[in-house]
Amino acid sequence: MAVAPAITVLFWLSTATLMIGLARRARLWRAGQRAPVEWAGLLAVPKRYFVDLHHVVAREPYIANTHVAVAGGAVAAILLVALNYGLAIYSPILDVAIVLAALVMVAGVFFVWQRRRHPPKRLSRGAWDRLPYTLALFAVGLLVVIATPAQYLSAAIASVALFFLLAGSAELVLGIGFGAPMKHAVAGLLHLAFHPRPERFSGVRSTALKPLELEKMELGVDAPADFRWNQLLSFDACVQCGKCEQSCPAFAAGQPLNPKKLIQDLVCGLSGTSDANYAGRPYPGIAIGAHSGALDNPIVPQLIEPATLWSCTTCRACVEECPMLIEHVDAIVGMRRSLNLTRGEIPGTAPEILANLRETDTQGGYPKPARYNWSIDLDVPQAVPGKPFDVLLYAGEGAFDMRYQRTLRALVRILKAAKVDFAVLGGEERDTGDTARRLGDEATFQRLAKENISTFATLKFSRIVTADPHVLHSLRNEYPALGGHYVVVHHTALIAELMEQGRLSTATLTNGKPLTYHDPCYLGRYNGEFEAPRAVLRKLGATLREMERSGPRARCCGGGGGAPLTDIAGIQRIPDMRMADVREAGAEIVAVACPQCTAMLEGVAGSHAEVLDIAELVASALEVPA
Amino acid sequence: MGDVPSVAALVSAGRHPLTGVPRACRGDAVAMALGRALAGEKFALFHIGSVDEPSLRDYLAYGADKVEVIPANKGDVDINAVADVVKNFDIVLTGTRAEVAAGSGMFPYMLAHAMACPVVTNALDIRVDQSDTGTNVVISQFLPKGQRRSIASATPLVIAVHPFAAATLKYAHSRRVSGTINVIGSVSAAPARQPSWAVEAAPRRPVRLKAAEKQAGHARLLSAIVSEAKGGVVAFEGTTVDKAQVVLNYLREHRLVDF
Amino acid sequence: MNPPKRIDPRRAYRVGPQGLRRIVLGEISVNGTTSATVEASRRPKAKPLRTTIQPTKWHMVVAHSYRGRLDDHAREAIACAAILAEPDTGVLVVVLGTFQEDPSPLGADRIAIVDDLDWSRYEPVREEALVDAFLQDYCPEHIFLPDNSLGDGDLGRRLLAKQQSSGATHVIEIDRKHIAIVWSSGNRLACAPLPRIVLLDPGAVDANLPFVGAGEKIAVPSTGLASERCVDLGLAPSKPSEIALEEADFIVSAGNGVHSIATLEELARSLDAAVGASRVAVDDGKLPRSKQIGASGKTVSATTYFAVGISGAVQHLQGIKSCRHVIAVNRDPGAPIVKRADLTVIADAEEFMQALITRVAQAREQSELKGDSNG
Numbered sequence A: 001m002a003v004a005p006a007i008t009v010l011f012w013l014s015t016a017t018l019m020i021g022l023a024r025r026a027r028l029w030r031a032g033q034r035a036p037v038e039w040a041g042l043l044a045v046p047k048r049y050f051v052d053l054h055h056v057v058a059r060e061p062y063i064a065n066t067h068v069a070v071a072g073g074a075v076a077a078i079l080l081v082a083l084n085y086g087l088a089i090y091s092p093i094l095d096v097a098i099v100l101a102a103l104v105m106v107a108g109v110f111f112v113w114q115r116r117r118h119p120p121k122r123l124s125r126g127a128w129d130r131l132p133y134t135l136a137l138f139a140v141g142l143l144v145v146i147a148t149p150a151q152y153l154s155a156a157i158a159s160v161a162l163f164f165l166l167a168g169s170a171e172l173v174l175g176i177g178f179g180a181p182m183k184h185a186v187a188g189l190l191h192l193a194f195h196p197r198p199e200r201f202s203g204v205r206s207t208a209l210k211p212l213e214l215e216k217m218e219l220g221v222d223a224p225a226d227f228r229w230n231q232l233l234s235f236d237a238c239v240q241c242g243k244c245e246q247s248c249p250a251f252a253a254g255q256p257l258n259p260k261k262l263i264q265d266l267v268c269g270l271s272g273t274s275d276a277n278y279a280g281r282p283y284p285g286i287a288i289g290a291h292s293g294a295l296d297n298p299i300v301p302q303l304i305e306p307a308t309l310w311s312c313t314t315c316r317a318c319v320e321e322c323p324m325l326i327e328h329v330d331a332i333v334g335m336r337r338s339l340n341l342t343r344g345e346i347p348g349t350a351p352e353i354l355a356n357l358r359e360t361d362t363q364g365g366y367p368k369p370a371r372y373n374w375s376i377d378l379d380v381p382q383a384v385p386g387k388p389f390d391v392l393l394y395a396g397e398g399a400f401d402m403r404y405q406r407t408l409r410a411l412v413r414i415l416k417a418a419k420v421d422f423a424v425l426g427g428e429e430r431d432t433g434d435t436a437r438r439l440g441d442e443a444t445f446q447r448l449a450k451e452n453i454s455t456f457a458t459l460k461f462s463r464i465v466t467a468d469p470h471v472l473h474s475l476r477n478e479y480p481a482l483g484g485h486y487v488v489v490h491h492t493a494l495i496a497e498l499m500e501q502g503r504l505s506t507a508t509l510t511n512g513k514p515l516t517y518h519d520p521c522y523l524g525r526y527n528g529e530f531e532a533p534r535a536v537l538r539k540l541g542a543t544l545r546e547m548e549r550s551g552p553r554a555r556c557c558g559g560g561g562g563a564p565l566t567d568i569a570g571i572q573r574i575p576d577m578r579m580a581d582v583r584e585a586g587a588e589i590v591a592v593a594c595p596q597c598t599a600m601l602e603g604v605a606g607s608h609a610e611v612l613d614i615a616e617l618v619a620s621a622l623e624v625p626a
Numbered sequence B: 001m002g003d004v005p006s007v008a009a010l011v012s013a014g015r016h017p018l019t020g021v022p023r024a025c026r027g028d029a030v031a032m033a034l035g036r037a038l039a040g041e042k043f044a045l046f047h048i049g050s051v052d053e054p055s056l057r058d059y060l061a062y063g064a065d066k067v068e069v070i071p072a073n074k075g076d077v078d079i080n081a082v083a084d085v086v087k088n089f090d091i092v093l094t095g096t097r098a099e100v101a102a103g104s105g106m107f108p109y110m111l112a113h114a115m116a117c118p119v120v121t122n123a124l125d126i127r128v129d130q131s132d133t134g135t136n137v138v139i140s141q142f143l144p145k146g147q148r149r150s151i152a153s154a155t156p157l158v159i160a161v162h163p164f165a166a167a168t169l170k171y172a173h174s175r176r177v178s179g180t181i182n183v184i185g186s187v188s189a190a191p192a193r194q195p196s197w198a199v200e201a202a203p204r205r206p207v208r209l210k211a212a213e214k215q216a217g218h219a220r221l222l223s224a225i226v227s228e229a230k231g232g233v234v235a236f237e238g239t240t241v242d243k244a245q246v247v248l249n250y251l252r253e254h255r256l257v258d259f
Numbered sequence C: 001m002n003p004p005k006r007i008d009p010r011r012a013y014r015v016g017p018q019g020l021r022r023i024v025l026g027e028i029s030v031n032g033t034t035s036a037t038v039e040a041s042r043r044p045k046a047k048p049l050r051t052t053i054q055p056t057k058w059h060m061v062v063a064h065s066y067r068g069r070l071d072d073h074a075r076e077a078i079a080c081a082a083i084l085a086e087p088d089t090g091v092l093v094v095v096l097g098t099f100q101e102d103p104s105p106l107g108a109d110r111i112a113i114v115d116d117l118d119w120s121r122y123e124p125v126r127e128e129a130l131v132d133a134f135l136q137d138y139c140p141e142h143i144f145l146p147d148n149s150l151g152d153g154d155l156g157r158r159l160l161a162k163q164q165s166s167g168a169t170h171v172i173e174i175d176r177k178h179i180a181i182v183w184s185s186g187n188r189l190a191c192a193p194l195p196r197i198v199l200l201d202p203g204a205v206d207a208n209l210p211f212v213g214a215g216e217k218i219a220v221p222s223t224g225l226a227s228e229r230c231v232d233l234g235l236a237p238s239k240p241s242e243i244a245l246e247e248a249d250f251i252v253s254a255g256n257g258v259h260s261i262a263t264l265e266e267l268a269r270s271l272d273a274a275v276g277a278s279r280v281a282v283d284d285g286k287l288p289r290s291k292q293i294g295a296s297g298k299t300v301s302a303t304t305y306f307a308v309g310i311s312g313a314v315q316h317l318q319g320i321k322s323c324r325h326v327i328a329v330n331r332d333p334g335a336p337i338v339k340r341a342d343l344t345v346i347a348d349a350e351e352f353m354q355a356l357i358t359r360v361a362q363a364r365e366q367s368e369l370k371g372d373s374n375g
Helices: A004-029 A040-057 A061-086 A092-117 A126-147 A155-178 A183-193 A198-202 A229-236 A243-247 A259-271 A306-310 A317-321 A328-343 A350-360 A368-375 A402-417 A434-438 A442-457 A469-478 A491-500 A531-539 A574-584 A595-602 A614-620 B026-042 B056-061 B079-086 B107-115 B173-178 B217-228 B240-253 C034-042 C072-084 C124-138 C152-163 C261-270 C279-283 C314-319 C336-340 C349-374
Strands: A391-394 A422-424 A463-466 A488-490 A515-517 A589-592 A610-613 B007-010 B013-015 B022-024 B043-049 B066-071 B091-094 B119-131 B134-142 B148-154 B157-161 B180-183 B233-235 C013-015 C021-023 C057-064 C089-096 C110-114 C142-146 C167-174 C178-183 C188-193 C197-200 C216-218 C230-236 C250-254 C274-277 C304-308 C325-330 C343-346
Touching: A004 A061, A004 A155, A004 A183, A004 A229, A004 A259, A040 A061, A040 A183, A040 A198, A061 A092, A061 A126, A092 A126, A126 A155, A155 A183, A183 A229, A229 A259, A229 A328, A243 A259, A243 A317, A259 A328, A306 A328, A317 A328, A328 A434, A328 A442, A328 B173, A350 A434, A350 A442, A350 B022, A368 A402, A391 A402, A402 A491, A402 A595, A402 A610, A402 A614, A402 C314, A434 A442, A434 A469, A442 A469, A463 A469, A463 A491, A469 A488, A488 A491, A491 A531, A491 A614, A515 A531, A531 A614, A574 A595, A589 A595, A589 A614, A595 A610, A610 A614, B007 B026, B007 B079, B013 B026, B022 B026, B022 B056, B026 B043, B026 B056, B026 B091, B026 B119, B026 B157, B043 B056, B043 B079, B056 B066, B056 B173, B056 B180, B079 B107, B091 B107, B107 B119, B107 B157, B107 C152, B119 B148, B119 C152, B134 B157, B233 B240, B240 C325, B240 C343, B240 C349, C057 C072, C057 C124, C057 C152, C072 C089, C072 C142, C072 C197, C089 C124, C124 C152, C142 C152, C152 C167, C152 C197, C167 C188, C250 C261, C261 C274, C261 C349, C274 C279, C304 C349, C314 C336, C325 C336, C325 C349
Parallel strands: A391 A422, A391 A463, A463 A488, A515 A589, A589 A610, B007 B043, B007 B091, B043 B066, B066 B180, B091 B157, B119 B157, B233 C343, C057 C089, C057 C142, C089 C110, C110 C216, C142 C197, C167 C197, C250 C274, C250 C304, C304 C325, C325 C343
Antiparallel strands: B013 B022, B119 B134, B134 B148, B148 C230, C013 C021, C167 C178, C178 C188
């Protein structure tokens, strides 16, 4: 019996089905807003897949290898089938290659099945649980059809094998059209091609939010169709692996946020369905099945509760972990923008803080000149137009906090000890607008940014130094889009540089207490600065006891993204969990480098490790020349 | 449901006390929010002053669809003319105190006087009951120490809203941009009834009025000793009952309790 | 021959706040007993009358009493009238509500007590009629009222709107010639000549007087029946513990040292106080976030702030900057709150709260008995 033509028919049928499905899905994506498209991205897919994506997946070797086997085997087999049967070559040599590929796939599928027997809680179940079986059907069907010598291939066996192959192919090709698990393969590859942040693939940490064109009444995401089309596409790429859920500090604290569920909800919104079929862990405290969406329906609250969006600390831990390189934080801020700009619905004390920013240019409603009250006895030079200086010290909102003023005083001592030519803006300094932006108040952010940029324009300096990573991030990464280009360094980087140049003489820390370093999200994940703070601590003779979650995977302190202002209740508090990490590392001092982290970690109830900024540690070890 | 009363709110130009940045006067914005909740479609927002007043956009952002501006020069306006504009409304709302100039809190009283209708101030909440005898407005009034009074009144009436009134203000940028500001009528100036204030150039603290006291040196020294007793007393000794007595004595001495 | 002059080491002294003895100048101990002289020095000397001239002109003060007393704000208004009065000017005080105290130390020369126009009632038309009656009888040169929300600020503005005479509200600075108010809620003042009707902000006048008034009680003129246009439906019962922190005048606040919130709430109830909390107590889930006081919570301006088991982190102290009296209960005498507090009790929070609740209950009972016998 000639099965070969049957395979040819099946192949073309599958291909056609896939294309129809893709066209249907693409119609949904195209409901999104326009986005610049680089078709060259399609050519870059293999590199992006094998380098950038695999770099993330490889953090867990078991599933990385399994996926290589399953996907590699499947793709190879399908390509070979396309060649040999699709083009009706029917070469026995190619058949051997197909068999080899199918065997690799079977091996991979075995490991998928193994894992699915006792899956980690972060994995979604439901339709995903059938994958090992349907993929096995495909591989086995292909094997039987192709590898069995014709004389042994009875009609019965052939038809069973073809049925297997048909069932397996159905899983592969129908996924995209029906939103089943295998849509991740097609959507994932397209997502890599048309990623909203293509610069991520050139080794840049792309973390700046994109400015809204407020004059064109671009006011954030109200309905799914308000996302850019490639964002909608990116949601479809999600494989529900739950890496984001595992790393999310809000989820761990029992706040109603689960990044994986959020992306799945957006998929529901995109495809106009309810979340009833979602088979992963829910948003803590919010039942599954009560929410649904449609492309043009408002997302909040029909699809996603506002508390979910306001729980996010914008720490980017989810983005860091996502093997599909999905940008959760962009989606959350996009929806926050709409809530803020069109409805003004923001919980907690955030409305008050935003009003303060509008009316006083400070978060606390203070008079601007009071920002440098702490420096009154330190003889800090004030920046004057027409008088060039080297470094502009930008204190940020932390300058109003009496605790953080200690850090700033320490920093000024260090700058003076190293004879740095610096100055401050004094009463001219406004908030950077970072908090307003994370809370979705793009109008206030842009106003503050433009006013700051015009203040900077009157001065001549070579770079800006700040002890606040949030200030660092907005000045360095987000002001350029509004026309402000500056060299911005974090105080730890400047101190490291000064030490390197021998401009600071420090003794080793005397008390010898075990010490750990907490990476601020906006310094580490947002700006890739992991080394400078550690270099400084090493120079001080400290032996770092790293926490389990440190560096790029560091756990947030809970202070970012305006989360302390919106203050969504959970079961426990994020800083408490972080302090537990500190305790587990056996540290008695936790070195920090951010005013938010300082405030959050110091606010932990009960006895805990001492919270000291790196500037304070350095200042305490300064050797004053006699 | 009976008829919804018509409500007008008169709002002033607000300024942040520290920075002078134009903003919706807090108390007035709350009055506006209460009025909107009360009257829905039958609500109108008025401002007497300049159509270019920058703070008016803030009222739009806080929820008003439009602001009707009655052009008037700075300073005193003819209150009777203002009364004419709002005389057809059942309820006229104002804030308690303007943020600019003297902020005397006199406006609702003068308006009520000109309209010959009652005025209720420090309103926290307004409820409207429709009955056979007409519209009955029930106002919850702010009193110190967390106490509340209910007052009923017929319409028309003027209500000055307390800044603590339970109204959530939602600021939305899109409304700020899309709302409209219209000019209607005009109000003539009237002779000033407020004292003519001379504003000082430099900030200073007010001087407390103190009775002139002729004291012997001895008495002054005595009072110097007495005044030392203020501040930073720490009670270590004695039983908890004694310590409770120390606290009670302190509270009584400074008239902080009324028993 | 006289014996040589010696300084008696046991001469009269009083104990200062640091526990140091302070000798009392000019006093000499008699029979070696110091107590008598100390008592004598503590006893206030009888103050002279402000004036002995029969008044021909009048300053009038109208103020509501609160639970049978005049608060500091009302006393300041009376003191203001007395200080600004010429020797031939008398001070007439109209107290709306019950008042049992001796009016002379307040500086009142004549006092009319209108028992049935209590602060808790709302009868604006009758109040106006009554004041009108006094205005006709006395034709006061100046009228002073405390600018409060107890009813006096309202009454004063009604008078101003009706009288068409010159007047000013929210007066923060006053002397014989001029008044000043805060301009545009900022930090600059604006001045004007002293008008006829003055509504005083709290703190504009020092209520301590070196003299007393004649304190003569006079009858209340009858005003006839007034028809009110607004109907007073009465006071709504309110629980002090539910008062918003921003408007609370007395706050009892819980920190880490408080284990039983129920006890704390009972203490707050017994003191008619609102309940607040430090950030730590809120983070611990003892009280809701809306109760948090401090830099990241609410900034309060209560007259009395009672910090129980709060160590006083700087952020917390930022939130209570404008509280006039801070009383702290803490186990640790080195806690930062001790430096801020006007009175600190070093004790275990739970035990102390219980003791204070009992003591306050007793004191209330006694004062009620006393009040009954007076009235």
